[in-house]
Amino acid sequence: MRGDSDQEEGSSGCEGMKVTEDVAGRLAEAIGARRVVAAAEELATYAVGGLVPNAIVRPASPEETAEVVRFALAEKLGVLPLGSRSKCELGVPPARHDIAMDMTGLRGIAHFDAGDLTLSVDAGMPLRELEIYLKEKGQFLPLAVPCFESATMGGTIASGIDSALRMQYGSARDFLIGAEFVDGTGQMCKSGGRVVKNVTGYDLHKLLIGSLGTLGVITRVNFRTFPLPATFGGHLAGFAHRQKALEYRNAVDKAGLPLANLEVLSPEAAKMIHAILQKSEEAFPLELEREEWWVYSSFEGNEEVVRRIGCELAKIARETDTVDSRILGTTEDESLGGMLRECFEWLRWASPATVICRLALPEVKAEILSQLSRLAESVGLRAALLVRAAGIVYFAVFAESEDEAAMEPLAKIIAGTNALARKENGHGTVLHAPLAIKRHPTAMTMSEKDSALQLRVKRAFDPSGVFAMGRVVGGV
Amino acid sequence: MICEMKSLLGVKNVLDKEEDLLLYEFDGSVEKGRPNLVVFPHATAEVSQIVKLAARYQVPVVGRGAGTGLSGGALARGGGVMIVFARMNKILEIDVENRRAVVQPGVVNLDITRAVEHAGLYFAPDPSSAKSCTIGGNVAENAGGPHTLAYGVTTNHIAALELVLPDGEIVRVGSKHGDAAGYDLCGLFVGSEGTLALVTEITVKLARKPEAVKTLLAIFETIEDASQAVVEITASGITPAACEMLDGWTLRVVEDYIHAGYPRDSGAVLLLEVEGLKEAVEGQATAIEAVCGKCHAREVRRAKDDRERDLLWKGRKNAFGALGRIAPSNYVLDGVIPRSKLPQALQRIKEIGKKYGFNVGNIFHAGDGNLHPIVLYDPRDAGQFEKAIAASAEIIRACVQMGGALTGEHGVGMEKNELMGLLFSEADFALMRRVHDAFNPDSSLNPGKVFPLSKGCGEIRIRKKEAAGVKV
Numbered sequence: 001m002r003g004d005s006d007q008e009e010g011s012s013g014c015e016g017m018k019v020t021e022d023v024a025g026r027l028a029e030a031i032g033a034r035r036v037v038a039a040a041e042e043l044a045t046y047a048v049g050g051l052v053p054n055a056i057v058r059p060a061s062p063e064e065t066a067e068v069v070r071f072a073l074a075e076k077l078g079v080l081p082l083g084s085r086s087k088c089e090l091g092v093p094p095a096r097h098d099i100a101m102d103m104t105g106l107r108g109i110a111h112f113d114a115g116d117l118t119l120s121v122d123a124g125m126p127l128r129e130l131e132i133y134l135k136e137k138g139q140f141l142p143l144a145v146p147c148f149e150s151a152t153m154g155g156t157i158a159s160g161i162d163s164a165l166r167m168q169y170g171s172a173r174d175f176l177i178g179a180e181f182v183d184g185t186g187q188m189c190k191s192g193g194r195v196v197k198n199v200t201g202y203d204l205h206k207l208l209i210g211s212l213g214t215l216g217v218i219t220r221v222n223f224r225t226f227p228l229p230a231t232f233g234g235h236l237a238g239f240a241h242r243q244k245a246l247e248y249r250n251a252v253d254k255a256g257l258p259l260a261n262l263e264v265l266s267p268e269a270a271k272m273i274h275a276i277l278q279k280s281e282e283a284f285p286l287e288l289e290r291e292e293w294w295v296y297s298s299f300e301g302n303e304e305v306v307r308r309i310g311c312e313l314a315k316i317a318r319e320t321d322t323v324d325s326r327i328l329g330t331t332e333d334e335s336l337g338g339m340l341r342e343c344f345e346w347l348r349w350a351s352p353a354t355v356i357c358r359l360a361l362p363e364v365k366a367e368i369l370s371q372l373s374r375l376a377e378s379v380g381l382r383a384a385l386l387v388r389a390a391g392i393v394y395f396a397v398f399a400e401s402e403d404e405a406a407m408e409p410l411a412k413i414i415a416g417t418n419a420l421a422r423k424e425n426g427h428g429t430v431l432h433a434p435l436a437i438k439r440h441p442t443a444m445t446m447s448e449k450d451s452a453l454q455l456r457v458k459r460a461f462d463p464s465g466v467f468a469m470g471r472v473v474g475g476v
Numbered sequence: 477m478i479c480e481m482k483s484l485l486g487v488k489n490v491l492d493k494e495e496d497l498l499l500y501e502f503d504g505s506v507e508k509g510r511p512n513l514v515v516f517p518h519a520t521a522e523v524s525q526i527v528k529l530a531a532r533y534q535v536p537v538v539g540r541g542a543g544t545g546l547s548g549g550a551l552a553r554g555g556g557v558m559i560v561f562a563r564m565n566k567i568l569e570i571d572v573e574n575r576r577a578v579v580q581p582g583v584v585n586l587d588i589t590r591a592v593e594h595a596g597l598y599f600a601p602d603p604s605s606a607k608s609c610t611i612g613g614n615v616a617e618n619a620g621g622p623h624t625l626a627y628g629v630t631t632n633h634i635a636a637l638e639l640v641l642p643d644g645e646i647v648r649v650g651s652k653h654g655d656a657a658g659y660d661l662c663g664l665f666v667g668s669e670g671t672l673a674l675v676t677e678i679t680v681k682l683a684r685k686p687e688a689v690k691t692l693l694a695i696f697e698t699i700e701d702a703s704q705a706v707v708e709i710t711a712s713g714i715t716p717a718a719c720e721m722l723d724g725w726t727l728r729v730v731e732d733y734i735h736a737g738y739p740r741d742s743g744a745v746l747l748l749e750v751e752g753l754k755e756a757v758e759g760q761a762t763a764i765e766a767v768c769g770k771c772h773a774r775e776v777r778r779a780k781d782d783r784e785r786d787l788l789w790k791g792r793k794n795a796f797g798a799l800g801r802i803a804p805s806n807y808v809l810d811g812v813i814p815r816s817k818l819p820q821a822l823q824r825i826k827e828i829g830k831k832y833g834f835n836v837g838n839i840f841h842a843g844d845g846n847l848h849p850i851v852l853y854d855p856r857d858a859g860q861f862e863k864a865i866a867a868s869a870e871i872i873r874a875c876v877q878m879g880g881a882l883t884g885e886h887g888v889g890m891e892k893n894e895l896m897g898l899l900f901s902e903a904d905f906a907l908m909r910r911v912h913d914a915f916n917p918d919s920s921l922n923p924g925k926v927f928p929l930s931k932g933c934g935e936i937r938i939r940k941k942e943a944a945g946v947k948v
Contacts, residue, residue, distance in 0.1 A: 227713025360654020
């Protein structure tokens with residue numbers, strides 16, 4: 001039942017584990033046949049890291065979820081929790097993939113206290129559905145993450161992927177107030193609660209953010225919600241050179257304006273957005289096709305606030321020699337904002353073999369961006385850059401083929417990017433890369449000492465290693 | 477061991493006389509626990525050596541900042557060595573451009589703000605004890621404060637930590653910028669109440685001072701109206717930077733002492749603050765005034781200048797001192813409830829106070845549902861103390877029944893650990909226990925805290941040999 005291409009790799013990860021024949025059959029006996037899928041064509045769609053699972057199980061409750069984990073423990077099988085599978089290729093590929101635990105069957109709103117601005121939802125709840133529900137109550141959750149149309153709440157938390165609203169609202173760790181999950185002993189556990197301020201017990205739910213399913217199966221997540229702003233605004237400024245774009249970005253940051261997003265796009269990134277939006281019928285900023293470095297700001301508040309921020313941005317842009325600067329229309333702003341939310345998605349599928357490196361830097365300097373561009377040029381590959389909030393840079397490099405020959409330059413890109421990040425007192429991680437180089441030593445940026453600390457947490461949550469080992473950076 | 481400790485740190489940095497140790501028996505809570513030895517390291521390497529030495533003698537270790545904690549977190553419940561971080565009090569680095577500061581754990585909370593305010597920056601978490609509590613203690617307890625309503629608690633403002641593990645190993649977690657790769661270990665250690673590691677260096681995030689601030693005092697005839705106003709402010713989507721409540725009885729005690737300008741004849745007041753761009757602040761202040769008016773506020777005053785603002789806050793921040801004037805002791809609770817349940821919660825607290833015969837004052841962070849009922853009692857009367865504890869437990873139970881939690885910012889410590897079972901199951905304890913053991917396997921660090929001792933499986937084993945070890 002395993003995928004052909006990675007059969008050897010998959011098997012090597014199972015060392016010491018019992019090879020089971022009819023996993024799906026026995027799982028059906030234990031949980032009930034209607035929760036289990038074993039059809040080959042469907043199994044293939046649940047492949048992660050080239051590994052096809054032996055069975056898919058769709059629990060309908062936390063109790064059933066726990067039962068599946070206990071079954072896997074008894075049978076010495078691995079479990080990989082999955083949501084809509086939009087971002088399951090993040091991180092290092094799993095070492096084994098026996099049971100795909102599809103959590104999309106748990107999709108209720110367990111609790112919503114509109115007056116308290118707190119929310120408790122099942123892991124399989126789609127973000128889009130929740131957005132609609134909250135919008136009716138005048139509230140929202142500031143998780144503007146890629147694959148928004150399909151992503152589930154549990155998957156979003158487990159993926160730890162950046163939100164485009166981070167500048168204003170912080171990341172999930174700032175508003176996830178509790179979680180329920182099944183741990184590696186097959187027990188239903190919880191952490192935190194449903195109140196906005198709480199220091200009762202360890203903050204274990206924070207560990208689930210970005211855990212890629214390695215610590216537990218998330219069954220429910222609790223959040224504080226936020227009131228929907230009255231008005232939104234967007235501003236776009238173009239610059240002839242990266243130096244000027246960053247100068248403007250830094251001046252805006254220094255002005256202390258409360259922005260929801262502040263993002264710099266390289267000319268390549270802007271043109272890619274232009275090419276995609278051109279196919280849609282919605283209005284979008286047409287100027288993105290010009291060979292310029294673009295800085296996009298979004299902001300919100302009452303009308304006066306939005307007006308003032310727009311004016312100040314225009315003024316700062318003029319002072320830093322902008323070539324183009326204007327307030328965006330509502331639809332244009334939504335189109336561009338949506339593209340930036342989705343950047344991980346369109347970047348990774350822009351070529352047959354894409355590498356996306358994520359750098360976290362104390363200070364984003366023009367020289368660093370130049371060095372990254374030169375790095376791509378040195379191996380003769382196209383690249384795009386996005387400077388995001390909180391010193392985060394997405395550096396995407398596109399290879400035109402999946403051949404083995406293309407892998408060496410991509411591995412060089414990863415090594416060079418990580419080295420550059422370290423030199424600048426920051427750090428780099430690989431968000432996306434072809435499978436062949438994901439396990440490459442240069443993709444691992446964590447020191448042995450750090451990995452050892454991470455491993456202590458992994459073993460506490462999952463003493464038997466039932467949740468696929470090897471997924472988090474550092475081999476945890 | 478004492479001799480070795482003295483040769484390691486110098487005699488000036490070790491206390492072992494009974495009269496000296498007595499001073500470290502208390503913190504801000506009603507609990508007690510005397511260490512056998514108090515030591516004052518100056519550097520991380522010394523902390524590591526202290527921990528290794530204590531481990532060799534199998535003596536427990538507890539860290540302590542300024543001892544202002546309210547849950548017994550910094551008390552030596554099992555005796556042993558107390559590491560006081562008061563002399564590790566240097567600000568190591570201030571990075572104005574990137575809004576970060578690297579500080580030692582003994583730096584006083586407010587001193588961080590003082591060191592960076594010239595650049596228009598400040599450290600947002602502001603516990604009432606900000607003038608004396610240390611950042612190390614804030615990190616251990618994940619401390620809050622009035623302004624955490626808009627800006628978040630300590631954990632939201634910590635970027636990275638240097639830690640000493642119970643075996644003396646020095647490790648770093650988190651990342652000065654961006655997120656660290658892998659699990660959010662920084663998020664785990666902040667608020668772990670000194671039970672996983674000792675914090676020896678902290679990288680804090682600095683916030684920008686808002687352009688405009690408006691402070692309002694809303695005056696109500698009844699506490700019911702005041703709490704309804706909080707419910708409606710929250711539900712209407714206004715996010716004040718702070719929203720504090722003082723009930724009538726408490727505000728009179730405070731007014732007699734501080735003269736902050738709270739009207740003595742009112743049933744309750746709300747101290748509210750809105751911050752941000754001036755265009756946003758004006759609108760929010762007006763909206764708050766409208767909601768309070770709808771909830772029958774007698775009057776909503778706006779502070780005219782900084783002096784008036786400071787005075788209003790002085791009343792709030794010194795309230796606990798004021799209460800000390802009318803009763804020998806008080807027991808401050810820290811329960812949290814969903815904000816929509818505020819009126820019911822205050823009613824329930826009143827009933828419980830009445831049942832046990834106590835005056836229960838309320839001065840608390842209404843905006844985030846963090847109650848601070850204050851039970852006044854006389855500790856010399858053993859019966860009264862027991863009754864105060866029983867009343868408090870009943871209040872906490874009521875909070876949990878309403879969907880709340882045991883503690884919003886003070887920590888579990890040795891004060892609420894026996895109540896943990898109200899929220900957590902055996903499976904929850906088992907996991908927390910495994911996480912605890914992953915870092916502190918012998919419970920040598922801050923034993924007897926957080927986990928209920930009465931529960932066999934969730935128990936932190938207090939070493940039996942600790943006293944003997946110290947005498948060696």
